[in-house]
Amino acid sequence: MLIELLTKRYPGMRAWLTQRLSALVMVIYIAFAVVRFLIIQPNYYEAWVDFFNPLWWRIATLLFWISLCVHAWLGIRDVLKDYVPNPSARDVLDILLVVSLWVYLFWAVWLLLG
Amino acid sequence: MQNNQQKNTQKARLRPGQMSRPKNLNLFTIRLPINALVSILHRATGCVLFLILPIILLLLHLSLSSLQDYETVITVLHSPFIKLMLLGLAWAFFHHFFAGIRHLAMDVHWMTTLMKARYTSKVVLVLGALATLVLALKMWL
Numbered sequence: 001m002l003i004e005l006l007t008k009r010y011p012g013m014r015a016w017l018t019q020r021l022s023a024l025v026m027v028i029y030i031a032f033a034v035v036r037f038l039i040i041q042p043n044y045y046e047a048w049v050d051f052f053n054p055l056w057w058r059i060a061t062l063l064f065w066i067s068l069c070v071h072a073w074l075g076i077r078d079v080l081k082d083y084v085p086n087p088s089a090r091d092v093l094d095i096l097l098v099v100s101l102w103v104y105l106f107w108a109v110w111l112l113l114g
Numbered sequence: 115m116q117n118n119q120q121k122n123t124q125k126a127r128l129r130p131g132q133m134s135r136p137k138n139l140n141l142f143t144i145r146l147p148i149n150a151l152v153s154i155l156h157r158a159t160g161c162v163l164f165l166i167l168p169i170i171l172l173l174l175h176l177s178l179s180s181l182q183d184y185e186t187v188i189t190v191l192h193s194p195f196i197k198l199m200l201l202g203l204a205w206a207f208f209h210h211f212f213a214g215i216r217h218l219a220m221d222v223h224w225m226t227t228l229m230k231a232r233y234t235s236k237v238v239l240v241l242g243a244l245a246t247l248v249l250a251l252k253m254w255l
Contacts, residue, residue, distance in 0.1 A: 023214055045184040052178060072164045107171050
């Protein structure tokens, strides 16, 4: 059922559900990150680097960041749809949005896995 | 002329009684219900969070790249004005976070009656303020 809603047959439901699933991924990561931060308390440089050193944590962080980019794309796209009635202006802003999010995503990949 | 025609056809489509409704475009005379306030703040804070994404990435990048850059980031983050801005942004995050969880709850049909929605709106506002307060105490004490 949920998987079917994520297919191209239901573009509106797909965006809606993607927004929520990405939110869920982020909530789980943030809860985990806060607990981990409070336990480890990385208060100096080496500890901070160690905090981001485990591969599983880098992958989790990357998953979080991918969810964030998708979530931000859908969210800001809706905001632009609501407040920018001029189609060509909105197209430009939409492109800016997508390009900036791809840049952030590649930056995060490079930072976490490079 | 064409505009007038359009207006007339629109008028013709209105149901009886609808025509006498006042048009009120002065936003200051409209009282925002608390659920609407939480909702629009969710949207506004979402936009703010999107805009600070590159700054977050830059800070993370610098803090992990070398001891010297790490010290720089820490120094910058400890300056009084930046701390105040951080607190504001933290509130934006907390509000977006809790309001988002409220939306998720409503999506699975929890707390969907008007009274419950008003109540959870207050809870979201209080939680956002409380989390910000806790962070402020941690930052300044």
